[in-house]
Amino acid sequence: MRHRLKDVAERAGVSVKTVSNVVNGYVHVRPDTRARVEQAIAELNYRPNLSARHLRKGRTGVIALAVPELDIPYFAELARHVVTAAADYGWTVLIDQTGGRREQERVVASGITDHLIDGLIFSPLALTAEDLTGLDGAPMVLLGERVDHGPADRVVIDNVAAAREITSHLIQLGHRRIAAIGSQRTDEGASARLRLTGYADAHRAAGLDFDETLVAPAAAWHRADGAAAMRGLLTSGVRPDAVFCFNDTLALGALRALHEAGLRVPDDVAVVGFDDIEDGRFSIPTLTTVAPDKERIARLAVELLANRLDGDRAAPARELSAPYRVELRESTQKVSALAAGVPPQ
Amino acid sequence: MRHRLKDVAERAGVSVKTVSNVVNGYVHVRPDTRARVEQAIAELNYRPNLSARHLRKGRTGVIALAVPELDIPYFAELARHVVTAAADYGWTVLIDQTGGRREQERVVASGITDHLIDGLIFSPLALTAEDLTGLDGAPMVLLGERVDHGPADRVVIDNVAAAREITSHLIQLGHRRIAAIGSQRTDEGASARLRLTGYADAHRAAGLDFDETLVAPAAAWHRADGAAAMRGLLTSGVRPDAVFCFNDTLALGALRALHEAGLRVPDDVAVVGFDDIEDGRFSIPTLTTVAPDKERIARLAVELLANRLDGDRAAPARELSAPYRVELRESTQKVSALAAGVPPQ
Structure with a gap:
């Protein structure tokens, strides 16, 4: 026989609504109530029929x-x-x-x-x-x-605006040779194209030249690609004082390559990413990023x-826009400045 | 009209097998052949019917x-x-x-x-x-x-054997106060229980006491949980000289907490994880781990x-076992020792 929600509620001595809350994983159920419901579910071998x-x-x-x-x-x-x-x-x-x-x-x-x-x-x-x-x-x-x-x-x-904003932040901090890691062929990545546009816009707005030798491609956006691109920039004699990586995994790879080259972040080279993945909140140093x-x-x-x-x-297709913000962390600011709540220059 | 694989092959001037290779993403297709097939696919608006x-x-x-x-x-x-x-x-x-x-x-x-x-x-x-x-x-x-x-x-x-092996490695390196992060209630995690068993086995085999104050629970196994557990161990006055985290994300959180406490890894505290996720190959320091x-x-x-x-x-259910290995990296060994290929003591 197949039991229903009501049977579970009766056996556990709670309302149907409470059983439903347990089944749906809501957190505001009291632990002892949850335990009672789970026991009733087990005893009756009840299986919720979510698709009904x-x-x-x-x-x-x-x-x-x-x-x-x-x-x-x-x-x-x-x-x-x-x-x-x-x-x-x-x-x-x-x-x-x-x-x-x-x-x-x-x-x-x-x-x-x-x-x-x-x-x-x-x-x-x-x-x-x-x-x-x-x-x-x-x-x-x-x-x-x-x-x-x-x-x-x-x-x-708005990828262009977000990339422009984080690049402008690096320019305001005094950086002048800002590399970009993650460019792709036009048919590969729309995000890459838009983020590169924002990067170029920020340079133009600040009266800085767009220097193609500072732009490094990355066909894939994994840590290994970011590390390889960063190593390439360092060995080619291009010596950036900051790097905008088009996603956080590229940036985490770049951090590693800078560490292996004996360069300090942010003192020698500042690094920023894009995505605000959990990794960047725990990396050493933590990662400044665009947080969609x-x-x-x-x-x-x-x-x-x-x-x-x-x-x-x-009906006609709709387009909705979600907000983003720039998260400032250790990879662009000294720890002491962050701790003291000092705003960026 | 719905085109078939054969139509694409004819237009591209290649065999049906080659079209199939392109559609299935095999890498050994020559780039110019691939381009020709992709163009034919686009022109015919062909959609593969994989489910036939x-x-x-x-x-x-x-x-x-x-x-x-x-x-x-x-x-x-x-x-x-x-x-x-x-x-x-x-x-x-x-x-x-x-x-x-x-x-x-x-x-x-x-x-x-x-x-x-x-x-x-x-x-x-x-x-x-x-x-x-x-x-x-x-x-x-x-x-x-x-x-x-x-x-x-x-x-x-074999979770028990893997946990025993990586714990024994820490003991061989000379560590005596090895914390374990990630224990759970029995009904929560089988992996936690088995890895704790391996940890305890390694201590017993080396004639070391199992010290419960060195075992820290973590209900979830994210970076934040590892950082919190590590902070808890440090502030409780338990002062481990090594930490076995039951997965790599816990270990990455522990690395961060040790960094914030001003402790050096591996000089002050060695850290090992479990899973061999990509993050641990790029973290600073890189992470010694069990690699299933x-x-x-x-x-x-x-x-x-x-x-x-x-x-x-x-037919009766079958159980198959997959191998694992222990990956030695910077979080247990000095960089110089790794570079020189010096085996662990």
Whole structure:
């Protein structure tokens, strides 16, 4: 016999609502109450039937999140926020790692899984607008600015403004030879292009020349790529006094390469990243970075998807913007200045 | 009109096999050939129908990987290996993040998604053997030793032996007050229990007392938890000369706390972790750790699942073991000793 929520509530001597709170993992349940409910669940071998209300609507209750690489911590952190935001709609999130390859992304976009899922939140690296033309799969929300004028709902952050702001901060600190690590071919990375634009804008606004020898490419954005690019800059005789890395993992690799070269951060070279991943809050030194509001990006994406599912599927695509902030940490400021709350010069 | 692989091959002037290699992302295709195929794909707006051969078998071609937390880098790295190994079988992998909550894990195990997926690779934190009794969902392969005598195929590493080996290494280096960070209640973490057992075994084998005041709990295994536990040990007056953290993120947090306390690693306190995540190869200092063979774990899990799908579903459950090794890095050895290739004392 299959037991229901009500049976668990009766056995535990609590309300159905309390059982529901335990099942859904809400934190505000008292430990002893939680223990009683969990015991009742175990005794009855109860299994929640989360999909029932979705099935009534002809849905699976499952959405997919497609990202290039889960071992880029930004995407892993984003995934956690999407799972949390989707739980408010009772959705299970399944995550698809595309590797950022255009063909795999086309498969995802064209809905290989469209009989499996109600909707898709998609962070593409290589996909083009034409790949999305004429699709009739599940509703889709795009993350980021890879697909410029796509036909789908989209959540973005202002990459150009964010890159300009953090570069300007380095210029205000007195740095004049600011390297950029992470540039890519146009067909590879929209984020790279936009962040490089912001970097160039900041130089122009300060009356500084854009020096191409200070820009280092990185086809992938892992620690090893950042370390290799930093070593390349140091051995080529280009001697930067600061480095803007286009994501935090590149920056953590650059920190390591500077350490191995006997250079001090920030005294000899200041380093900034982008993404505000947890690693940069614990690295030695901690990492100054652009912090996109990942929780908000996830929430907006889930809301756009929910609106599309319950509303007019043919309505014009919407674009929503999530905020960011610049987080100042040890890699640009001396510890003593940070501790004393001294603002940057 | 829907184009087929053959149409792409004709337009690109290559074999069908070559188109297939491009679509599947194999690396050994010549760049100019790849470019020609990609152009033909774009011109024909071709979309590969990867699921056809699965559908012929009555399958979806989709398997799920369920892990507790993707922002624990170990699981993100494992996910990448599972995606790679599964690609050899033409499987798409969807990833489910359970949060390690028993109720969500029960939902996954009982096959909320069993009409969506062909099989499940599952790394549970809280699930019990009784949760798995009498399930009739898709075939399942368990990772790790959480469920002791479960009815499912399983891939493990020898946690006790690995923990004993890395602790013995610290003892051989001359450390006598070795703290352990990451212990948990019995119902929370099997890995914690097994690694603590190995730690205790190493002490016993060396004729050293097991000192409970050196063991610090950590309910979650993030950097912040490792930093807090390390601070707790330092302020409580327990003064370890080495620390065994039960995973690398705990260890990276401990490194940060030691840095903030003005202690040098490894000169004042040696630190070791577990998992060999990429972060620990670039941290300052780099991290000595137990390196489970994640690629092998993933491959064995996928092979067990494939055998179960194509073979006898009622056959007795199999358990396979993946190897590990101890990686010596700066957090236990002076840089000069490492560079000179000096073996540990």
